[in-house]
Amino acid sequence: MKDEFLRLVGEIPQDPGNEFKHRLRVHQGWWRTAVLLEEPGPHPVTRERRICNTINVADGSKHKNFLTPEAYEAAEDAVGVHRSNAGAGIINEPRLWGNLVSSQPLCFNFWAPFKYHDGFADGFLGAIIPDFWDLIDIHFEWAPRPKAGYTGDNSAFDVMIEYRDGNGERVIWGLECKYTDSLGSKTYSTEAYMRIFEASRDIFVGDYDFYIQPSFNQLFRNQLMACAYEQKMGVKSYCGLFCSGDDAKALDIATRFQATLAKGEARFSILTYQDFITTAQRLAPDWETRKWTMLLWARYLGLDLSEETYSAHRGR
Numbered sequence: 001m002k003d004e005f006l007r008l009v010g011e012i013p014q015d016p017g018n019e020f021k022h023r024l025r026v027h028q029g030w031w032r033t034a035v036l037l038e039e040p041g042p043h044p045v046t047r048e049r050r051i052c053n054t055i056n057v058a059d060g061s062k063h064k065n066f067l068t069p070e071a072y073e074a075a076e077d078a079v080g081v082h083r084s085n086a087g088a089g090i091i092n093e094p095r096l097w098g099n100l101v102s103s104q105p106l107c108f109n110f111w112a113p114f115k116y117h118d119g120f121a122d123g124f125l126g127a128i129i130p131d132f133w134d135l136i137d138i139h140f141e142w143a144p145r146p147k148a149g150y151t152g153d154n155s156a157f158d159v160m161i162e163y164r165d166g167n168g169e170r171v172i173w174g175l176e177c178k179y180t181d182s183l184g185s186k187t188y189s190t191e192a193y194m195r196i197f198e199a200s201r202d203i204f205v206g207d208y209d210f211y212i213q214p215s216f217n218q219l220f221r222n223q224l225m226a227c228a229y230e231q232k233m234g235v236k237s238y239c240g241l242f243c244s245g246d247d248a249k250a251l252d253i254a255t256r257f258q259a260t261l262a263k264g265e266a267r268f269s270i271l272t273y274q275d276f277i278t279t280a281q282r283l284a285p286d287w288e289t290r291k292w293t294m295l296l297w298a299r300y301l302g303l304d305l306s307e308e309t310y311s312a313h314r315g316r
Contacts, residue, residue, distance in 0.1 A: 002312050008033045010040030010052045012313060020247065021101075021180040023303065026313055028053040028100035030306035031299060036064050041098050053100045062097035065105040067295045074112035075105070078140045089141035089156025103179040106300065107140060107158045110177075110242070110276060113292060114138055123283045128271065129173065131165040138162070142174070143225060150228045152192040155221045159242070171236045172229065175271070176222055178243040179300070183253050184218040193224055200227040203267060206260040219257045223268065238267060244301065245272035273301055 009029045015022040029052025032038050038061065041054030055064060066072040075096060082091045095102040114121035115138045126132045143156035157174030165171050176183075189212045197208055203223075204211065211220040219241065226237035241254040251270065258264040277293050284290040298305060 002308075005033070005309070006312055009309060009313075010050055012052045013043075018182075020249070023310060024180050025053050025101055026310045027303055027306040030309045032100055035298075038064065044094065044099065054098050055100070057094075057097040065097055065100060067109045067299060068113055068292055070116050071105075071108040071112040074115055074138075074140060075108045078108075082141070089143055090154050091141055101180045103158065103177045103181060104141075106179050107177045107242075109299070110273070110296060111138055111140075111159045113289075117289075120283065120285055120289060123285075124280055125161065125163065127279050127283065128275075129161075129163070130266075131171065133164045133166050133168070136162040136164060136170065144229045144233075149232065150192070151196070151221055151225050152190060153188075153221070155225050157222060157225075157239075165236070169236065171238070172226070173238045173240065173269075174222060174226060175240045175242045176219060178241065178247065178250050183241075183250055184214045184216070186217065187212050187214055188217055188221065193221070196224045196228045199231060200224070203227060203262050204260065205262055210260065215253050216257050219254065219268075223261070238269065240269035240271060242271050242276075243273070245274040246301075277301070 009026075009032075012022075012026055012029055015025065029040075032040070032052065032055060036055065038055045040050040040052055041056045043049035043051050044054070055061060063072045066075060079091055079093060079096070082089075091104065092102075096104045099105075114124065114135070118135060121135045121138075122132075125135060139157075139160040139162065141156050141158065142160040143154075144150050147153065158177040159175050161173040161175075163171055163173070193212070194208065197204060197211070210216065219239070222239045226239050229235060230237040241250065243250045243254075245251070251272075254268075254270050258268045258270065261267045273296070277296055280293045281290060284293060303310075
């Protein structure tokens, strides 16, 4: 029985030097096999290979990467916006529909339900955002346009919460969402970055060279985008990281980045999946909402569910 189940899980790609990512990949292979009842899907590069953490969406099963109808609807809407060239950032459709370890579908699975349930959204966001008053909207893969007037690249917030504060003023809060991918592996620097940085020295305590190093570069670009938007539009603009509380590396990078900003905790926030789910469960208005939070746990945090699969895989 064990060997048959592992055969159904399929090929589990190696993740040298990143056991955290590998463990989550195995979990998504378990989810695909035991919950979705889907065959292994194509490797993103070598299409003839079939691997554990993707599904084949050619048969119209792309909704299976989403936990709720609201998440799928929001993803469809976001793709439509980007296809019309009205969106910012980049949406990789094969990853969105078919890659179970991608952070893009995760972003919709966590945040999209708030887009359609105002009362619950106001209660939840009021519990995690100090100056929150009421929700205006939630946007995905969002960046101010035209991009040439800001960072000039494809930088975008994975999710942007647009709300009013207690004074009735509009505020935006842009989050970087992480699951298995790391916080940057390259150094990027442009004249636009340097220009925004120099205009924002009241916020950035560290030197420019510190921020463009690989670990901090992605969070830095988001912060630059927020600074430029605040300067141009007069709208308070905050950033943050949304990741698992078990992702020690991402949390360490985010905490160190936060410490280099003036009023760091107010300017840059860190929200974990665990805190998100705990707060959502406490405030859930009905059983359907509570069920959604349990699905979030099972899909992204419930590694106990796949422990036997992981142990059997390692023992091969």
